[in-house]
Amino acid sequence: MRRREFLQLAGMGVGGALLTVPLIGNAVDMDRLLENPIDVLEKKRLADIGLNAAKANGATYADVRIGRYLNQYIFTREDKLQNAVNTESFGVGVRVIANGTWGFASTLDVSDAGIQKAAETATAIAKANGKIQTEPVQLAPVQSYGEVSWKTPLEKNAVAVPLKEKVDLLLSANAEAINNGANYVNSALFMINEQKYFASTEGSYIDQDVHRIWPNFNVTSIDPDSGKYKSRQALSSPMGMGFEYMDPRASSKKEGPGGTMHYYDRYDMIEDAGLAGKQTREMLKADSIKAGKYDLVLDPNHLGLTIHESIGHATELDRVLGYEANYAGTSFATLDKWKSKDFKYGSDIVNVFADKTQEGSLGAVGYDDEGVQTKKWDLIKDGVLVNYQAIRDQAHIINEDESHGCCYAQSWNDVQFQRMPNVSLEPGKADYSPDNMIKDVEKGIYIVGRGSYSIDQQRYNFQFGGTLFFEIENGKIKGPVNDVAYQSNTQEFWNSCSKICDKSDYKTFGSFFDGKGQPSQISAVSHGSATTRFDGVNVINTARNI
Amino acid sequence: MAILSKEEAKQILEKVMGFSTADSLEASLSGSGRGNIRYARNTVSTSGFNDDISLGVTANFGKKSASSTINEFDDESLKKVVKRAEELAKLAPENPEFMEPLAPQDYKESKTYFKSTADISPEYRAEIAKKSIEPAKAKDVTAAGYLEDTSGFSSIMNSKGLFAYSQESEVEFTVTMRTNDGTGSGWVSRDYNDVNHFNGAEASAVALEKAIMSREAKAIEPGKYTVILEPAASVQLLGNMLYNMGARQADEGRSFLSKKGGGTKIGEKLVDERVNIYSDPFNDLVPANAWNGEGLPRERTSWIENGVVKNMSYGRYWAKKQGVEPVPGPANGIMVGGDATTEELIKSTKRGILVTRLWYIRTVDPQTLLYTGLTRDGTFYIENGKIKHPIKNMRFNESPIIMLNNLEELGQQQRINGNLIPVMKIRDFTFTSLSDAV
DSSP states (O other): OOOTTOBOOOOSSSGGGOOOBOOOSEEOOGGGGGOOOSOHHHHHHHHHHHHHHHHHTTOSEEEEEEEEEEEEEEEEETTEEEEEEEEEEEEEEEEEEETTEEEEEEESOOSHHHHHHHHHHHHHHHHHHHTTOSSOOOOOOOOOOEEEEEEOOOSSOGGGSOHHHHHHHHHHHHHHHHHTTOSEEEEEEEEEEEEEEEEETTSEEEEEEEEEEEEEEEEEEEETTTTEEEEEEOOOOOBSSOGGGGSOOGGGEEEEGGGEEEESSSOOHHHHHHHHHHHHHHHHHOEEOOOEEEEEEEOHHHHHHHHIIIIITTTBHHHHHTTTTTTTOOOSSOHHHHHTSOOBSSOTTOOEEEESOOTTSTTOOSBOTTSOBOOEEEEEETTEEOOOBOOTTTGGGGTOSSOOSOEEOSSTTSOOEEOOOEEEEOOBSSOOOHHHHHHTOSEEEEEESOOOEEEOTTSOEEEEOOSEEEEEETTEEEEEEESEEEEEEHHHHHHTEEEEOBGGGOEEEEEEEEEETTTTEEEEEEEEEOOEEEEEEEEEEOOOOO | OOOOOHHHHHHHHHHHHHTOOSSEEEEEEEEEEEEEEEEETTEEEEEEEEEEEEEEEEEEETTEEEEEEESOOSHHHHHHHHHHHHHHHHHSOOOTTOOOOOOOOOOOOOOOOOHHHHTOOHHHHHHHHHHHHHHHHHTTEEEEEEEEEEEEEEEEEETTSOEEEEEEEEEEEEEEEEETTSSOEEEEEEEESSGGGOOHHHHHHHHHHHHHHTSSOBOOOOSEEEEEEOHHHHHHHHHHHHTTOBHHHHHTTOSTTBOTTSSBOTTSBOSOTTOOEEEOTTOSSSOOOSBOTTOOBOOOEEEEETTEEOOOBBOHHHHHHHTSOOBOOOSSOEEOOOSBOHHHHHHTOSEEEEEEEEEEEEEEETTTTEEEEEEEEEEEEEETTEEEEEBOOEEEEEOHHHHHHTEEEEEEEEEETTEEEEEEEEEEEEEEEEOOOO
16 A cells, blocks of 8 residues: 655646656755766776776676766646755665676765775675576676767756746646646656766776656546546656757647647647646546447557557566566566567567667667667567567577667666666558548547556556547547547557558657666656557446446 | 664754754654565575665745755754755745644654564575575475565654654565466565564465466456455555545545535445444554654544545645644555455355455546456465366456445455455456456
């Protein structure tokens, strides 16, 4: 019942829509976010102390991560600022291999002595655990990059934008929702900056400055006569961008079927909040769906979560191997299926790739948290499972001689492990728009935005809801409908994929607080796709009376 | 260890109060040490320990307030954290919902801290892992588990003289056992404030037995079934109900407790009259903190009494606006049970399903508290009072409100995640599809 891993900073709506967010680090004031406490030369000197101490204690490999993690979260409801929280976390983590076994230790004492001690502790833990190790760690080779740096391409550092400007934007969006018929609105803006310095005994010294942003709201309309209420979240996407994402741009949005608005690399929060006010009012009057088989037309801002759950998590190699068995679970996409080279994950048009490079995405970095340059690779090619997500100590298991570069730790205080890169569906090659797609459907449902999501521990059976649902009849949108959830099996679902819109419709969805591991760590990941059609999917009606 | 004594905490907080020039000041000081061991594939994968102490200060000028936090405790740092909060508060917009800090309160003591748990060593953690891994190996089963122990303190003080202090310790353990043929999986969860109550070998044996029993499960048609829900299967559904019993949401018309035409369901019968749910920080089996973050004393509070909605929680602002006393939300959930054991409930069942746990539970409709999720790690078909065979996992779509209206029989309580929940027999529990997952 308790949610000990998360600090509830403010309620975004009610019921299941309550948003709990993890607070990494200690709250600090605004000025601290703009200070630069330590320069890159000093970081290199400190890192070398850790690397040398580890080697002197018998480590055959070591990496040192000096991290400064800055967050700013702003919460409002209606015309009130509820909370503005600034957090900072600064420290160092040392990971080593000794006697063929991993060891890790971290400290907030970023001094010569502090790092030296952490390196010694990590080595001692590795040696102690080495006594029960049966499979010594094998690291895939990695290039020595020397001294390099990478920064999220951005126009405006969100943290540097005055607090008042950000609060005013949220309050204006709230007002627009209320003016368009909503009764209540909560809104929030999350801003993340990871300043990460990585050094390893492989000879790399990597300085990175990573930025992410997520605006969100929950708009609620109430009908007192029926006692019913309807809510919808923002149709924004969390991005690996600066505050420029919040500057609306006509060329970065498109009107879609059913009067929906779709935002790409710029977001118009005020406009979206107004639409949410109107749409939640309309939802109160909409019909309840009749359960049955429907062709689904899934918008990228919805499909992203389906990709995340049914492909992203299923192709994590550590899950496949059983390391997550006691928490997130294992995977149906077992090594024998991959080895067969003919396991049909999806229909022939399904091509899914992993990447840590797409500009503006949440996963984009120059190098991962074990010093591997990032890249793009295929997971599903022409419908067939061809690869997994693997890091340095896993590459040999799938007969590869290099890591995929998808190792991540949520902070200096946590050990890095395999985390999901961006996992995206390639758009269709022929020109084809969402409007064309709707025209081709006789009996279907168009679903926009994320909703309720649940999937089993081996990623076979899932049930997903959405934000907005529109019934399609004979090639036309009939109107909004309520109470929709679809249930399917991963392989059956992806094999029912019959059409994918072209690249002009491609955009990313994002998951900002994806959890994995024990103790649990969060990570942020994007999923790109264009609007996609799935044939004959089982839709249930979720209306109940209590 | 990051545990300050009551006097040490008080001393730091009093200094903080002394450094302030704000109209009023609130401060919280807390710390904990957490150790863990994780294992998978029948070997230890990671282990660690971390501790931290943190001080948070909120300064108020009129209806303006702001917060700042620090984890250094020399006088200069304490002055700095107060100054930062004060500077930020002066810049903040007025909050119309601002509440003055609470006057001093009397607190009863709740015994939540046990030295035995604070003294857990890395060797003890490794020993618990071994007690899972060795029996698993011997039965051709693979264990993956996690043990975490926490001990810490919390304290708050404000410029009106309120001071509260408590210590807490807890140990939590889960293990998943999977048969090496890939067809069976079992699981167990245990948690205690006092580690002396924890028997790692016994817990692991339960998971191991379930794994072996659940091999080669048969599929049955999804639909409505009588279920026997072990406490781990119902705790999250019940918690989702209990933690959504806020008065403000209900008054605003956006809660399962809101009523058609306005008003709330307080005083109305919501579920079967045998259902009684309350919270009590002083219960010996599930002790919890006797005060909440605002400094309000927590008492035994009845939420559902004989099936009727007895209380909703009120924050201080909403209580004042509605002219009632504040009601702190629950720190634990206790559902009154019966005398029957799980075996006795099985014996009295003609046709039904025994559910070990429900997993990946997500809200489908907050208005009706409809949730979906799946059975996992031990689901068995019951016929004529006996477990007949394991069955494949299934997805459910169900509301705890409907579930508690379909109550057949209550069994004995067990502690689960800091709550006391009975094993329950429920009729017409709704399963909507089959899953191939083991």
